[in-house]
Amino acid sequence: MPDLRPEAVTRLAAHLERLPGVGPRTARALVEHLLVVDEGEVDALAQALADLRGAVCHCSRCFLLTESDPCPVCSDPGRDHGVILVVEEPTTAWAVEATHQFNGVFHALLGHLSPLHGVGPEDLTIDALIDRVRSSEVREVILATDPTVEGETTALYIARRLKDLPVQISRPASGIPVGGELAAVDRLTLAMALESRREV
Amino acid sequence: MPDLRPEAVTRLAAHLERLPGVGPRTARALVEHLLVVDEGEVDALAQALADLRGAVCHCSRCFLLTESDPCPVCSDPGRDHGVILVVEEPTTAWAVEATHQFNGVFHALLGHLSPLHGVGPEDLTIDALIDRVRSSEVREVILATDPTVEGETTALYIARRLKDLPVQISRPASGIPVGGELAAVDRLTLAMALESRREV
Numbered sequence: 001m002p003d004l005r006p007e008a009v010t011r012l013a014a015h016l017e018r019l020p021g022v023g024p025r026t027a028r029a030l031v032e033h034l035l036v037v038d039e040g041e042v043d044a045l046a047q048a049l050a051d052l053r054g055a056v057c058h059c060s061r062c063f064l065l066t067e068s069d070p071c072p073v074c075s076d077p078g079r080d081h082g083v084i085l086v087v088e089e090p091t092t093a094w095a096v097e098a099t100h101q102f103n104g105v106f107h108a109l110l111g112h113l114s115p116l117h118g119v120g121p122e123d124l125t126i127d128a129l130i131d132r133v134r135s136s137e138v139r140e141v142i143l144a145t146d147p148t149v150e151g152e153t154t155a156l157y158i159a160r161r162l163k164d165l166p167v168q169i170s171r172p173a174s175g176i177p178v179g180g181e182l183a184a185v186d187r188l189t190l191a192m193a194l195e196s197r198r199e200v
Numbered sequence: 201m202p203d204l205r206p207e208a209v210t211r212l213a214a215h216l217e218r219l220p221g222v223g224p225r226t227a228r229a230l231v232e233h234l235l236v237v238d239e240g241e242v243d244a245l246a247q248a249l250a251d252l253r254g255a256v257c258h259c260s261r262c263f264l265l266t267e268s269d270p271c272p273v274c275s276d277p278g279r280d281h282g283v284i285l286v287v288e289e290p291t292t293a294w295a296v297e298a299t300h301q302f303n304g305v306f307h308a309l310l311g312h313l314s315p316l317h318g319v320g321p322e323d324l325t326i327d328a329l330i331d332r333v334r335s336s337e338v339r340e341v342i343l344a345t346d347p348t349v350e351g352e353t354t355a356l357y358i359a360r361r362l363k364d365l366p367v368q369i370s371r372p373a374s375g376i377p378v379g380g381e382l383a384a385v386d387r388l389t390l391a392m393a394l395e396s397r398r399e400v
Contacts (some may be wrong), residue, residue, distance in 0.1 A: 006267045008255035012248040039253045045250035048212040053239045055208035067206045
């Protein structure tokens, strides 16, 4: 008998191990914790997990994650529906919203172009974005894809698709993070920050 | 609208944050991971969690965690039921079993004496242990409580309770961990290791 762990224990540990950042030791420690805490707490966690994917869907308009379709942003008359901020993932929109600096609406691409991984324009929500711009009074599209090769490529591709429509297209500024040290910033960011320097 | 996270997302994050070693950032990263992985995987994790406490109970004889009562160890005629290894927690028994060096049976106290926290003998499974020793042919009780003040106190208390019964009582040896450096060992362990030195 090499292992006294009940099967329910090893099964849960195996599932936890598949989570990012959770190794065998952490998985074991988590299960041992869950074996001793209040049973109601474990059931509540199980229920919250079971609810997650059932309760949450993509907004049919902007593809953010939402429990109601259209999402609270798309159905809010107080937001400026003339400005669309395009992000790769819905979670990026959450980060933008936390800045309290953006009152427009969003569009989540659900990824980025990546020919190497077989991700083409038809795998993203780009056509839906073009339709949105074409069919409603959109003044500006902010292409806030990630500052990676794939993100830049995706932004360029969308900009090209939009170029014949009467809409302003922009990218967030690249530069030195606020509170960051100049010496600690990578060379590419530093170069872009210098190139985009502003008169004071 | 300060937060675009669907309620199911924040609720799950709040539950995950209560796990040991999981802060707000990790909880958020875990939920974002669970939002994109295969839905079947999330459901399987939820099910494994829901099953954990329902499927697992304490063995009525030795108080190890088990899915069948009596547990596989207690119901195994190939084990030496004359030797009981007493541990604080069932998980310690799992660690002992992994050494493949022990063929006796176990007894989990489910804690240790701690007057400061209001834990007395009646809160542990000490009476059940005394009954086991009294009613069956037990030759030896190995008190493998943790080498802490509470563990030592608990071991002493049990030894006193057992002293009039015809049973040998022992403690695992204290000493320098195998593969450890002498200089890295704490002073108390080093002192005990020297005191228990053996002729070679």
